[in-house]
Amino acid sequence: DGGITQSPKYLFRKEGQNVTLSCEQNLNHDAMYWYRQDPGQGLRLIYYSQIVNDFQKGDIAEGYSVSREKKESFPLTVTSAQKNPTAFYLCASSMGDSSYEQYFGPGTRLTVT
Amino acid sequence: AQTVTQSQPEMSVQEAETVTLSCTYDTSENNYYLFWYKQPPSRQMILVIRQEAYKQQNATENRFSVNFQKAAKSFSLKISDSQLGDTAMYFCAFMKQWGAQKLVFGQGTRLTINP
Numbered sequence: 001d002g003g004i005t006q007s008p009k010y011l012f013r014k015e016g017q018n019v020t021l022s023c024e025q026n027l028n029h030d031a032m033y034w035y036r037q038d039p040g041q042g043l044r045l046i047y048y049s050q051i052v053n054d055f056q057k058g059d060i061a062e063g064y065s066v067s068r069e070k071k072e073s074f075p076l077t078v079t080s081a082q083k084n085p086t087a088f089y090l091c092a093s094s095m096g097d098s099s100y101e102q103y104f105g106p107g108t109r110l111t112v113t
Numbered sequence: 114a115q116t117v118t119q120s121q122p123e124m125s126v127q128e129a130e131t132v133t134l135s136c137t138y139d140t141s142e143n144n145y146y147l148f149w150y151k152q153p154p155s156r157q158m159i160l161v162i163r164q165e166a167y168k169q170q171n172a173t174e175n176r177f178s179v180n181f182q183k184a185a186k187s188f189s190l191k192i193s194d195s196q197l198g199d200t201a202m203y204f205c206a207f208m209k210q211w212g213a214q215k216l217v218f219g220q221g222t223r224l225t226i227n228p
Contacts (some may be wrong), residue, residue: 033216041221043216050213092216096192104158
């Protein structure tokens with residue numbers, strides 16, 4: 001089945017540690033995105049990538065880093081510089097210029113204590 | 114920069130009733146797309162309906178329809194014959210037609226359908 005997978009579903013880390021969230025898609029989509037969702041708020045864009053080996057900052061990129069070495073994969077690293085990392089993180093993908101619909105993964109709930 | 118506002122944090126209706134969720138947006142763009150996404154308790158984001166700004170006809174998808182008022186920058190979602198499975202958070206979202214495909218979301222409306 002085609003789709004987007006995010007792992008793990010729940011992730012716990014100690015403050016000061018970097019953590020990497022996985023996002024994989026087998027939809028052959030060119031573009032991939034990372035969003036953050038906080039309670040009572042909508043999604044906010046962290047980073048996006050429209051093509052392999054290229055990515056751009058979104059609205060809240062500080063404290064995060066990404067890579068796009070393969071078309072299928074767009075991992076997100078939450079660094080110790082992110083002041084409030086506890087949140088729900090959603091990955092999405094789309095065809096790119098030819099289609100505007102974004103498909104979302106199931107999300108990862110990150111808790112940092 | 115674009116902004117999306119949903120003024121109803123929570124709504125509640127009885128099963129089979131019709132409910133309308135409000136959304137307004139602010140943009141200087143003339144060409145763009147508007148979306149309604151549903152997020153049930155599973156937290157999976159599901160596209161409900163989309164509207165191209167250049168189309169005057171309002172989009173419909175089965176029980177879901179929109180009222181798109183471009184001049185007023187308003188984009189409301191109407192759910193007819195509501196069902197228990199419609200219980201979810203609903204997000205309105207905006208995307209420019211040209212350039213990077215960045216979605217800008219509203220704060221969401223929590224909709225509860227009561228039996």
